[in-house]
Amino acid sequence: MASTGPRLLVVGPSWVGDMVMAQSLFITLKRQHPGAHLGVVAPAWSQPILARMPQVDDVLPLAVGHGQFGLKSRRELAARLKGRFDRAIVLPRSWKAALVPFLARIPERVGFLGEYRYGLLTETRRLDKGVLDQTVKRFVSLGLPGEQASRGAFDIPAPRLGVDHDNLVNLRLKLALSSRLAVGMMPGAEYGPAKQWPPDYFRALARRLIEEGFEVRIFGGPKDHAVGERIVEGLEHAHNLCGATSLADAVDLLADCRQVVTNDSGLMHVASAVGVPVHALYGSSSPRYTPPLTDSATIHYLGLACSPCFKRVCPLGHTNCLNQLGEQGVYHALRAEQERAGGVIVSGRG
DSSP: OOOOOOOEEEOOSSSSHHHHHHHHHHHHHHHHHHTTTEEEEEEEEHHHHHHOOTTTTEEEEEEEOTTOHHHHHHHHHHHHHHHOSEEEOOSSSSSSSHHHHHHHTOOOEEEETTOOGGGGOOOOEETTTTTSSSSSHHHHTTSHHHHHHTTTTTOOOOOOOOOOOHHHHHHHHTTOSSSSSEEEEEEOOOTTTTGGGOOHHHHHHHHHHTTTTTTEHHHHGGHHHHHHHHTTTTTTTTTEEESSSOOOHHHHHTTTTTTEEEESSSSHHHHHHTOOEEEEEEEESSSTTTOOOSSSSEEOOOOOTTTTOOOSOOOTTTTTHTTSSSSHHHHHHHHHHHHTTOOOOTOEEE
8 A cells, every 4th residue: 555644764773772762763753644654774684673663664774784884885775765755864873874865865854963964964953962861762852843852742652572473482492492481681782891790690690590480591692692601501491592593583582581681782672672571780871861661670770979981891990880789689679570470489390
């Protein structure tokens, strides 16, 4: 069926968590413009995530690696987009991110000021970080009229990813998962070690949960495989899935978990978007800036005098913001959530 509304293009972000948060914008655009056709320019890796968002009508992969300029690829994509869209919303603040809509001659092109890209955009907005104090607010604001966006008084719809239940059944068989209730753990954080809870804490927590009858699943990419092995070594009913599943598989397997424990990472936002209760661990980052977008979240954050520093590596050399965040408190929060959900915990359950 042909679109009856405006043809909208969003230039998406380059990180998993940001792409999940961008769904809040997509939902807003479809609410603002019923019948609109929505296309998203995005890295190829993000296609499995975007495929789980019913608001997205068209995914336009950009074959450029993170941090690369890729002028040829941008020109080729722009040539394919000419005449297809009425308005473009550019989420990243870089000059190169605004290049494709400009080269495609999309009539309206909106984004925040950044990197001297005045000529590339037809509407530039100043970013008031005091009003738009969260990444998701900044994304959603660009889909609203300028005056409404500048006040910061607007709804933020929560992301919600679709789940493929048939794929989940196949994965449970393929990975030899048990019938135990599952708890997911995400020990990685692409940004750096100042956002990563110590692996020994994850392992101690996993051991206690397994003793109480749970299955533990470790999620992450290939880079997280070694730390996943460190966590599960010698533990029955613990599965290191880091690097062993696709991003789409992770969506389905996380939806199958009863709870998850996670660093402030892209997979934290994936877990939030499939509705599983999240225990989010914050070190150098802030839960005020990138919170889990769900009502079922417990925040674990010490808020030390040096926090948040937003550094990749602790500039003071101690990473106390995470090292002093012991597993005992997280364990009790998991128990409390399980009791609220009415789950039965039986020690030694098979």
